[in-house]
Amino acid sequence: MEKAVTSAVKITIIYAVFAGLWIFFSDIAVELLFDTPQLRATAQTYKGLAFVFVTAALLLMLVLKSNQALEKANDIDRLTGLRSISVFIDALNFTIRQLKPNDRLILGYLDIDDFKSINERHGFDRADNFLYELARDISDAVLPGSVVSRLHADQFASFAKLDESVDMEAHVREFQHLFAYRARQHGIDATCSIGVALYPADGTNAKEMMVSATEALNIAKQKKNAIQYHDKTLTDKAMQRRQLVLDLRKAIAEHLLAVVYQPKYNLTTLTPCGVEVLVRWNHPVKGYISPEVFIPIAEENGLTGAISKLVVEKAAQELGNAGLLGTLIQHVSVNVSADEFNNADEMYSLTQFIKNQVCLAPYIRIEITETATLTDMRKSVEIISNLQASGITFSIDDFGTGYTSLAMLKDLTVDEIKIDRSFVSGVEQDERSKTIVNAIIAMAKSFNIHIVAEGVENAAQLKILQDMGCQQAQGYFFSRPLPVNELLQLLASNANDSILNQSSTFT
Ligand code: C2E
Ligand code: CA
Ligand code: CA
Numbered sequence: 001m002e003k004a005v006t007s008a009v010k011i012t013i014i015y016a017v018f019a020g021l022w023i024f025f026s027d028i029a030v031e032l033l034f035d036t037p038q039l040r041a042t043a044q045t046y047k048g049l050a051f052v053f054v055t056a057a058l059l060l061m062l063v064l065k066s067n068q069a070l071e072k073a074n075d076i077d078r079l080t081g082l083r084s085i086s087v088f089i090d091a092l093n094f095t096i097r098q099l100k101p102n103d104r105l106i107l108g109y110l111d112i113d114d115f116k117s118i119n120e121r122h123g124f125d126r127a128d129n130f131l132y133e134l135a136r137d138i139s140d141a142v143l144p145g146s147v148v149s150r151l152h153a154d155q156f157a158s159f160a161k162l163d164e165s166v167d168m169e170a171h172v173r174e175f176q177h178l179f180a181y182r183a184r185q186h187g188i189d190a191t192c193s194i195g196v197a198l199y200p201a202d203g204t205n206a207k208e209m210m211v212s213a214t215e216a217l218n219i220a221k222q223k224k225n226a227i228q229y230h231d232k233t234l235t236d237k238a239m240q241r242r243q244l245v246l247d248l249r250k251a252i253a254e255h256l257l258a259v260v261y262q263p264k265y266n267l268t269t270l271t272p273c274g275v276e277v278l279v280r281w282n283h284p285v286k287g288y289i290s291p292e293v294f295i296p297i298a299e300e301n302g303l304t305g306a307i308s309k310l311v312v313e314k315a316a317q318e319l320g321n322a323g324l325l326g327t328l329i330q331h332v333s334v335n336v337s338a339d340e341f342n343n344a345d346e347m348y349s350l351t352q353f354i355k356n357q358v359c360l361a362p363y364i365r366i367e368i369t370e371t372a373t374l375t376d377m378r379k380s381v382e383i384i385s386n387l388q389a390s391g392i393t394f395s396i397d398d399f400g401t402g403y404t405s406l407a408m409l410k411d412l413t414v415d416e417i418k419i420d421r422s423f424v425s426g427v428e429q430d431e432r433s434k435t436i437v438n439a440i441i442a443m444a445k446s447f448n449i450h451i452v453a454e455g456v457e458n459a460a461q462l463k464i465l466q467d468m469g470c471q472q473a474q475g476y477f478f479s480r481p482l483p484v485n486e487l488l489q490l491l492a493s494n495a496n497d498s499i500l501n502q503s504s505t506f507t
Contacts, residue, residue, distance in 0.1 A: 011062045018058060022051055077150045079128060080135035088149035092159055092206040095147075096199060104162040105199035107209045109217045110138070110175055113191045113224045115154035122188060130186045137178045143171065157213070162198075172196055172227055191225035193217060202230040215239075245301050247283060248294055252306045257281050259314045260481035263491065264331070264452060264474040267466050272491050274331030276367070276474060277315045278481045279307060295337060304337040305346045309353050311335075316360035318484040325363055328491045333365045333395060338372030347383050351390050365393040365416065370402035377411055384412060395452075400436060409447060417444050421455025424475070427464045434464070441468050 026047050034040045075087045083091070092107070099105060112118065119127045131154065138156055139148050146160035162168060172194060179192040195217025203209035215235035220228035222238070251257055261275040281289045298304045315332055319325050325332070340346045354361050366387060373380040373396070384394050395416035400423055402408075419440055426433025437453070444451040453465045456475030465473055479490055 011059070014062060015055065015059065018055065019051075022054075026051075080132055080150050082135050082139070082156075083147060083149045085149055085151050088147060088151070088157060089206055089210070091147045092209065095159065095161070096204070096206060096209070099161070099199065103199075105159060105209075106143075106162050106168060107159040107197045107199070107213045108157065108172060108175070109151070109195045109213045110156045110179070111193050111195075111217055111221060112154040112179075113193055113221065115190075118188055118190055122186075126186065126188075130182070130188055133186075134179065134182050137182055138175065141174055141178055155217075159209075176225075176227065193220035193224060194227045195220050195230070196227065197230045241297065244289075244294070245297060248281070248298060248301075248303060251281060251283075252303060252310060255310065257307065257310055257314075258483070259311055259318070260483055261315075261319075261487045262474050262481040263479050263487065263494075264333075264472050265478050267462070267470055267473055272328055272494055273472060274333060274363075274365070275319075275329055275487065276333040276335075276481075277311055278335070279311050299337050299339045302339075304340045305343075305349065308334065308336055308340060308350055312350075312354055312357060312360065312364070316357035320359040322484055322488050324488065324491065325359060328495060330363065331365045331393070332360060332363045333367050335367045335397065336372075338369065338375075341368050341372045341383065342375050342379070344379070344383065347387070351387060351392065354392060355390060362391060365395050367395045367397040367418065369397045370399060370408065373408060373412060374402065377408070381411055381413075384414070388413070388415075398454075400440060406443065409443070409449075414449055416450040416452060418452045418454050419470075421475075424453045424455050424461060424465070425457065428460050437465070437470075438468050441470050445469065 030040055030043045030047060034043050075084050076082070077084055096105065115127070118130070122130075131150075135148075135150060135156065138158065142148055142158045143160040143162075143166060146158045148156065148158040151157050175194060176192065179190075183190045195213050195215070197203060197209050197212035197216060199209060202212035212230040212235075215238070216228040216230040219234060219238050220226040228234075258280045259277050260280055261277055263272045264274040264276065265271065266273045279291050279295075281291070281294055283289050295304070295307075298307055311334055315334070319329065319332065336347075336350070340350070354364050373384075387394055393415040395418060396408075396412075396414050397418050398420040399417045400420045417440065419437055423433045423437050423440075427437055441451055451471050453461075453470050453473040454475065456462055456465065456473045456477045458477055461475075462473065462477060482490060
């Protein structure tokens, strides 16, 4: 815009100067060249016409020249001097049209991971300088005949015809090394992601190729510091996953996730003593989606904190309204993901949230898988003691599946251990599982830790666990996870009858 105004002003000035000079000197010339008044009058008429033609030609020349200059300025990226996106697309289109049937072409996108934080940490000037030098590096490293462009702030693109002699993968990796080198030189801690599309496999025109390269780049960016070649099945999957993340965010925001409760039984009295709260997602289109599918997605996208709060809030409302807390239910176990457990801020926020649910707080027990505590044992000890100081008890879930099950108990003061279902399901036939379960029970007892067997599915397993001295159990033999109204009915009937008399309910 600024350039257009400058060039319009320039044209006006040139025109005004020319017109002024013409008026001044043309009259003098007419006076000097023609001596009769008749000739002078005729000359004045033609002089006017000549003025129109000459100024029209002059204006046309000036406008054309200025348009050319403007176009040229738009063809170049001002910061890096690389070609603009429109020129790049035209060139890609043109090159693809010229390709012969056996020709191959590579289109690569390079995007800086977390560029926003580079701007924030190092300031715009340093970031711009880094981009400028990176553009030089890329231009120097591309294949002969390549066209290079900066597509967006921190995204570069280049394409070139590929011949057999090029080791393509090594060539692409070189850009990652170049980037790392340049970032180090600038004292910038950053990585880049690269997406690659190949002609003709990933597209037969510029638009298709660019879509493929973008899809590949999006996958690379999810991994960060990665190179991704376009692959249709991968991008379809990535798109479905992206959609699922959006749907999950919406479900959390609109409180569309539900919870169910699986009761836990005391194996001496065979009476219910607690529940485990399990989250449920009924997707409007896809139907039931298991937490084993969506919890890992929530973990990758930082959504587990919100899920935990939602679960705690629902449990407080539902169990509080049902009047079950402190009577038939002594413990309400809530699952917390590894990423959340290892994030001190998240855990602090969850603890505060639990404390605010006054009716539920005294009964809350947090379940963490064994592997979640292993990232930093010292930190885990601290987090667990903070929880316990707030009156929240603590359970190790899926016990026995990690590699350090026994060693970890040396450092962690846990309230409960849940023996993983895989061992419980083996106690009938598999001597090794039986030995492991026996050892876990004996050890937990000597540490004064409560012990729960998970996934009890039949009376034979129950009998073996009772004989081993296991204190509590949960599993389909007793009850599947239930919505609160069904839980209420079950617990009410359990309270009236001994569980063994109701064996028909459990088979
Ligand atoms: P988990 O914490 O080990 O939960 C026990 C899982 O075993 C539940 O599956 C439960 O329905 C199932 N189960 C219980 N008894 C039996 C049995 O007798 N036989 C068999 N075959 N399965 C049984 P679910 O509800 O699908 O949950 C799967 C996992 O998803 C949970 O494993 C937990 O790791 C995670 N999860 C569930 N709810 C939440 C939640 O609110 N937050 C977080 N972070 N994770 C959750
Ligand atoms: Ca659990
Ligand atoms: Ca478990």
